[in-house]
Amino acid sequence: MSAIEKLKLNKNISKAMLAAGYFNAKKLQTKILPRINGGQNVVAIGPEGCGKTTAYILASLNKIKGLEEIAPRILVLVPDIASGEQVIEQYHQLNRNRNLRILGLFSGPSLDAQVLQLTDGVDIIVATPDRARAAYLKLGLNLNKIQMLIIDDADIIIKNGLQLPTVEIARAITKGQFLLFSAVNHAKLTKMYDYFLINPDIVEVDDLDDSNLVTFDQLLYQVPNFKTKLNLLHLLLADEDVFDKVVVFVNSRFTAETVYKKLQLSRKGKIAIFKARGMVPENFDKVADFMANPQFNILLIAQEDAENINQIKVSNQLHFDIPENNDTYTCRVLLGNADANENLFITFCTDLELSQIRKLEQIQGKRMTLMNLPDDLYIETETLKKKPTTQEPNPTRGAAFHEKKPSNQKTENYSARERIRMTGKISNKRNY
Helix, strand or coil: CCCCHHHCCCHHHHHHHHHCCCCCCCHHHHHHHHHHHCCCCEEEECCCCCCHHHHHHHHHHHHCCCCCCCCCCEEEECCCHHHHHHHHHHHHHHCCCCCCCEEEECCCCCHHHHHHHHHCCCCEEEECHHHHHHHHHCCCCCCCCCCEEEECCHHHHHHCCCHHHHHHHHHCCCCCEEEEEECCCCHHHHHHHCCCCCCCEEEECCCCCCCCCCECCEEEEEECCHHHHHHHHHHHCCCCCCCCCEEEEECCHHHHHHHHHHHHHHHCCCEEEECCCCCCCCEECCHHHHHHCCCCCEEEEEHHHCCCCCCCCCCEEEECCCCCCHHHHHHHHECCCCCHHHCEEEEEEEHHHHHHHHHHHHHHCCCCEECCCCCCCCCCCCCCCCCCCCCCCCCCCCCCCCCCCHHHCCCCCCCHHHHHHHCCCCCCCCCC
């Protein structure tokens, strides 16, 4: 029996796989496809390239059986248009032997036109969460027949701030199977799927590339948010015996100035910004000048000013931010002629940056060493901005204006999900 046959897929799907050049199943696919075929709700965690998209496309194609329906049976939520178009293309690639109707719901075309397309009948929908919610609220997206809800790149959906429409769509589906895919697992991800999943089957694979890169060992501190990251940097750099000379990389001059003001509280007169350009008086245009100056021991470098810096000969290097270009980071941690034991490379990341860390680890072919947070680190909590409770008098209103009577004033402020629940579109019977 071949590796493809072991997946126990429909024969037509297996033939389409072979025709598309898929001859071997990846580790994640062999782990989750039996669970999905068994009807379980699955949360799959794995790095880019481990076969997540192919796995759920195969599972969903294998799921649809029977006659055509007007209402869709598979709904795939993706973080953006580009990834959605790639998913649709792969659906068509693996769907050569079946005549399924596949529709993309993305911003751009008229929503009314898309709603008309939905009423003509569709089997599989690939959509961004906000567009799917808009179609649902317009009574164009019927979720009553959904057999499988797939949330792809859930970590990026969270990073894009699309948790709310994702949760609203998921909670509106009362009978379907739920599949969630992410490159990383963190507290924000768990918080999102806890709204609609109870005890899902969590499958995680840890594939690394067979890389020949030889890099310095790197320490990783994972924190929940930016403010906590600032507190951690301030706490670590207080040890001047360890960090007698250190370069701190940030992604922008604005962040450099923010970090500078934070560190000034305890290290005044010892911190400088590389190519400050008038932001602060403490400035160096060459790293060598910083190294030769005994007064300063912390140099902040914005990525936009570090383009011509290749191998910085500083034993202590901290990445407060992760560069957008993976090669930029990788070049800095390549092991040169220096003694690896004399160098300290530390990287900070928030939950939302963890997926970037996983990509960097894949490139290097090894994991960073995850460090425990110091006991005396103050963890900042994320607070939502509250709307003002009182209104100032409006001087532009004329004398004929009268405030509404108390009996006519609306005091409720229902969310979109609560309004839908009151109209009966979301079941009140499920326990969360």
